[in-house]
Amino acid sequence: xxxxxxxxxxxxxxLQDWPTSDGSALSRPEAxxxxxxxxxxxxxxxxxxxxxxxxxxxxxxxxxxxxxKDGTVKHVFSGLNPQGIRVVSFKVxxxxxxxxxxxxxxxxxxxxxxxxxxFNRSHYEDVLVPRVHxxxxxxxxxxxxxxxxxxxQLLHSRGTRILKFYLHISPEEQLKRLKxxxxxxxxxxxxxxxxLIERARWNDYTLAYEAAISITSTESAPWYIIxxxxxxxxxxxxxxxxxxxxxxxxxxxxxxxxxxLTVAIE
Amino acid sequence: xxxxxxxxxxxxxxLQDWPTSDGSALSRPEAxxxxxxxxxxxxxxxxxxxxxxxxxxxxxxxxxxxxxKDGTVKHVFSGLNPQGIRVVSFKVxxxxxxxxxxxxxxxxxxxxxxxxxxFNRSHYEDVLVPRVHxxxxxxxxxxxxxxxxxxxQLLHSRGTRILKFYLHISPEEQLKRLKxxxxxxxxxxxxxxxxLIERARWNDYTLAYEAAISITSTESAPWYIIxxxxxxxxxxxxxxxxxxxxxxxxxxxxxxxxxxLTVAIE
Numbered sequence: 001x002x003x004x005x006x007x008x009x010x011x012x013x014x015l016q017d018w019p020t021s022d023g024s025a026l027s028r029p030e031a032x033x034x035x036x037x038x039x040x041x042x043x044x045x046x047x048x049x050x051x052x053x054x055x056x057x058x059x060x061x062x063x064x065x066x067x068x069k070d071g072t073v074k075h076v077f078s079g080l081n082p083q084g085i086r087v088v089s090f091k092v093x094x095x096x097x098x099x100x101x102x103x104x105x106x107x108x109x110x111x112x113x114x115x116x117x118x119f120n121r122s123h124y125e126d127v128l129v130p131r132v133h134x135x136x137x138x139x140x141x142x143x144x145x146x147x148x149x150x151x152x153q154l155l156h157s158r159g160t161r162i163l164k165f166y167l168h169i170s171p172e173e174q175l176k177r178l179k180x181x182x183x184x185x186x187x188x189x190x191x192x193x194x195x196l197i198e199r200a201r202w203n204d205y206t207l208a209y210e211a212a213i214s215i216t217s218t219e220s221a222p223w224y225i226i227x228x229x230x231x232x233x234x235x236x237x238x239x240x241x242x243x244x245x246x247x248x249x250x251x252x253x254x255x256x257x258x259x260x261l262t263v264a265i266e
Numbered sequence: 267x268x269x270x271x272x273x274x275x276x277x278x279x280x281l282q283d284w285p286t287s288d289g290s291a292l293s294r295p296e297a298x299x300x301x302x303x304x305x306x307x308x309x310x311x312x313x314x315x316x317x318x319x320x321x322x323x324x325x326x327x328x329x330x331x332x333x334x335k336d337g338t339v340k341h342v343f344s345g346l347n348p349q350g351i352r353v354v355s356f357k358v359x360x361x362x363x364x365x366x367x368x369x370x371x372x373x374x375x376x377x378x379x380x381x382x383x384x385f386n387r388s389h390y391e392d393v394l395v396p397r398v399h400x401x402x403x404x405x406x407x408x409x410x411x412x413x414x415x416x417x418x419q420l421l422h423s424r425g426t427r428i429l430k431f432y433l434h435i436s437p438e439e440q441l442k443r444l445k446x447x448x449x450x451x452x453x454x455x456x457x458x459x460x461x462l463i464e465r466a467r468w469n470d471y472t473l474a475y476e477a478a479i480s481i482t483s484t485e486s487a488p489w490y491i492i493x494x495x496x497x498x499x500x501x502x503x504x505x506x507x508x509x510x511x512x513x514x515x516x517x518x519x520x521x522x523x524x525x526x527l528t529v530a531i532e
Contacts, residue, residue, distance in 0.1 A: 051455045074347045081340045089350045188522040189317045256454040265444050
C-alpha cells in the first residue's frame with residue numbers, strides 16, 4: 001500500500017510536488033473491496049479502544065471547498081459504531097466563541113479517553129482564511145501556528161493520537177464538482193456562491209496551506225496530503241492510515257476488577 | 267408491520283401485559299433483509315433532515331442491565347452518516363452535574379436542528395434508581411415526572427420529535443446474557459457485579475418503569491415497549507418506528523437562496 005508515502009516529513013512543503021490523483025495500479029473495484037475489509041478491522045479496533053477507555057484518536061479533515069470532507073466522513077466512518085465516534089463540524093465562530101481565543105471552542109470538543117473524534121474543518125481554518133483575506137498579519141498567523149503545535153502536543157501527552165488529512169484536489173476537479181452541485185437540485189444546499197470568491201484565491205490558499213502544513217507536521221501530529229481527485233482512492237487511503245494508527249495504538253479489552261469464576265448469578 | 271402495536275397509549279401500564287418476544291410469523295432472515303432495506307431509507311431521510319436544518323429527532327433508549335441498549339445503538343445506527351447522528355451515553359452524574367437540577371446535563375445534549383441524537387440512558391434514570399433504592403421519596407419522583415413532561419413538551423415545541431423505547435426483556439433472558447458476559451473474556455468489561463444487586467430488585471424496577479411510562483407517554487413523546495428478547499426483532503422494530511417518524515416529519519432539501527441558472531463558475 002501507498003498510504004505511507006503521503007505522510008509529510010519535517011521541512012518545507014510545496015503542494016505542486018504532491019499528486020492529486022493516484023498513480024498506482026489499483027483499480028476502483030479492488031479499492032472498494034479493500035475498503036470494506038478495512039472497515040471490518042476498524043470496527044473491531046474501535047470497540048477495543050472504547051472498552052479500554054485509555055487512549056483516544058483525533059482525526060482532522062481540511063480541504064478546499066468541494067474537496068471531499070463531507071464525503072470522506074460519510075464513506076469512511078459510516079459503518080462504525082456511532083457510540084464510539086463523534087463528528088464535529090466547525091462553522092463560522094459564534095459571538096460567544098469569538099469572545100475567546102481561537103483554540104477555546106476546539107479544546108471543548110477534543111476526544112475523551114476511548115473516543116474517536118473527527119473534525120470536519122478545525123483550528124486550521126484560523127490560519128487559512130484570515131491569512132488569505134489579510135484580516136490578520138503574518139506574525140499573528142505564525143504565532144497561532146506555534147500555539148497549535150503546543151496544543152496538539154498537549155493532547156498527545158494525554159494519550160490522544162492525532163492524524164491530519166489535507167484532501168488534495170486539482171482546480172479542474174473543484175470546477176467539476178462545483179458545477180455538479182449547481183446542476184443537481186438535491187445538491188443545491190451544498191453550493192455557496194461565496195465559494196467562488198475563495199476559488200479565485202486558489203494560489204493564496206496554496207501558500208497558506210503550505211505554511212500551515214510545514215510548521216505543524218510533527219512526529220506526534222503528522223499531516224497526510226491525500227490525492228483526492230478520485231473519491232474511492234481518497235477513502236481507501238484515509239482508511240488505511242487510520243487502520244495503521246489504531247493497530248499501533250493496540251487497544252486492549254481491560255482486565256476485569258473482579259474474578260469471573262467467583263461470581264454466581266441467579 | 268407490527269411496530270405500531272408497541273406504542274403505549276395514555277393510561278396505566280403493566281409490563282406483564284406486554285410481550286418480551288415477538289409472536290409474529292416473521293423469520294430472522296426476513297427481518298434482517300428488511301432491516302437492511304430500512305437502513306437505506308433512513309440514510310436518505312437523515313441526509314434530508316440534515317440538509318433541511320429545521321427539525322430534529324431525539325431517540326431515548328432505556329432498559330434493564332443487559333437489556334440491549336448498546337446492541338441497539340450498534341445495529342440500528344451503524345451505517346448512518348455519523349455527521350448527522352450523535353450518541354450520548356449518560357453515566358453516573360459528575361460532581362458538577364449533581365450541583366444542578368437533574369435536567370441540566372440532559373438539556374445540554376439535546377439535538378440541534380438537523381440532528382438525530384440517541385440517548386443511551388437518560389433523564390429517566392433519575393426516576394428509576396432513586397425510587398428503587400428509596401433515596402428519594404415518591405412525591406419527589408412524581409414531581410420529576412411532571413418536570414419531564416414539561417421538558418419534553420418544550421423540545422417538541424421547537425421542532426424536536428421524540429421517540430422513547432423501553433427494551434423489554436424477560437428475567438430469564440437477562441440471566442442468559444449476564445452469564446454470557448462472564449463466560450466471554452471479550453465481554454468482561456461489560457459485566458458489573460453491581461448489576462446483580464439491581465437484578466435482585468426486578469419487581470421494584472418493574473413498578474418504577476410502569477409509573478414512569480404511564481405518566482410520560484404523551485402524544486408528542488410516546489413510549490414504545492419493544493419485545494427485546496430477540497435482538498433481530500428488537501432492531502427491526504425500532505428501525506421501523508424511526509423510519510415511520512422520519513417519513514411523517516418529511517424533511518426536504520432547502521430551496522437555494524440564489525438562482526442556480528445565473529451562477530457562472532470558471
